Amino acid sequence: MLVIGVGSLVRTDDAAGRVVVERVDDLALPGVEVASLHQLTPEVAARLAGRRLVVVVDAAVDVAEVTVTPLATDASGRLVTHHLGAAGLLRLAADLGWAPDAAALVRVPASDLGIGTELSAAAAARVDTAVAEVRALIA
Template structure:
């Protein structure tokens, strides 16, 4: 696991966890599964949402938080060597005035959503991207064995990461 922090300190406001992906495409549902499980744990100062895709409407939600963690599945084709789960800070492009028209509509990744948030609200939360490896992205509503195993590992790492961020705040 990679833990990287940006220089912008996160305050004690709640952290938002956005799990995104399509639960009807097997392991692509890893992000929403993690968000839904984390929500059921009722962790203090942690709010979660599960979405199929990142949309511009989420920009209004992001500005309410000082920290956001995006959780998504990553495709890994070689099932013999699965890469580790990673959590990395997100770098994004800042536009001084209005967002480019390419950022209106469905957004492909968190950087695009953060860029839109910056353009619209002139602020962004500290953000990280958690990538959780999966091997099966075919039509189906069940995670693969590796997907299920990685969800469990990711939940443990995510709660530890949130705790670490909270410690850094103090």
């Protein structure tokens, strides 16, 4: 299993996904690999190959609470390498025969995306919940 946290470490709440995967990494769960990434690039698709489960943890401005959804492939046909989203990454992996058996997206509410290296209080308060959701997915 692979847990990917994605976001900028200098854009306040955008780092929420990476804070979550660092916490998951600290748990040293057997059979679980984590990746903390600034952005999703085509090369990441290769890391999805052969996985039973891939979980992407990302900050989101359109949710009010930590949200878990199955990750579906992007069907828009308009992928862009410089800002590939989780669904686009899955689509890429599928096209290249690297799709995992299952994939999920954990979204952490973000309210402040300004310059900063610490999560806002609101986002920080939801990290425990997000970590618990990741643990439930990989259990």
